[in-house]
Amino acid sequence: MDGEHASAWRVRRARLATALHGAVTILAFTESGQMRRLRLPKRILVASVLTLLVLVAGSTVSILSLFREQVDVARIAYLERENQSLTSLLEGQAEHLSRLKLEVARLKEFEQNLRVVSGLDSQETPMVGTGQGRGLGKELPRKR
Numbered sequence: 001m002d003g004e005h006a007s008a009w010r011v012r013r014a015r016l017a018t019a020l021h022g023a024v025t026i027l028a029f030t031e032s033g034q035m036r037r038l039r040l041p042k043r044i045l046v047a048s049v050l051t052l053l054v055l056v057a058g059s060t061v062s063i064l065s066l067f068r069e070q071v072d073v074a075r076i077a078y079l080e081r082e083n084q085s086l087t088s089l090l091e092g093q094a095e096h097l098s099r100l101k102l103e104v105a106r107l108k109e110f111e112q113n114l115r116v117v118s119g120l121d122s123q124e125t126p127m128v129g130t131g132q133g134r135g136l137g138k139e140l141p142r143k144r
Contacts, residue, residue, distance in 0.1 A: 026038040
């Protein structure tokens with residue numbers, strides 16, 4: 001099997017070498033009607049075509065990577081703007097929360113002052129309707 005593979009390889013190589021021998025004649029006609037003849041060896045022609053294909057592939061890869069980088073830069077800029085927006089929103093919420101905390105503290109102080117003025121501060125049993133007795137008394141019987 002290995003010998004068959006080697007001989008097949010030699011046959012392909014020989015065919016390729018035969019195909020690359022010789023030259024290609026290119027005829028070019030000028031505007032004045034003169035004919036120019038150019039003989040190009042097949043090996044140089046094949047090498048030129050392969051080089052051109054490699055250059056085209058490399059250029060395509062470069063253009064695609066440049067496009068991908070531009071998309072990434074645009075995405076980063078969008079995310080930075082969104083991050084700034086969310087940061088300012090969070091700062092506003094924090095400021096609002098601190099104002100609410102101050103308002104709750106003022107209301108507690110106001111409630112305490114009202115209790116002192118009305119004499120409710122020293123009372124041990126909660127008054128009906130003030131909401132102070134929640135959970136302290138007996139549970140109400142359930143309706144069936």
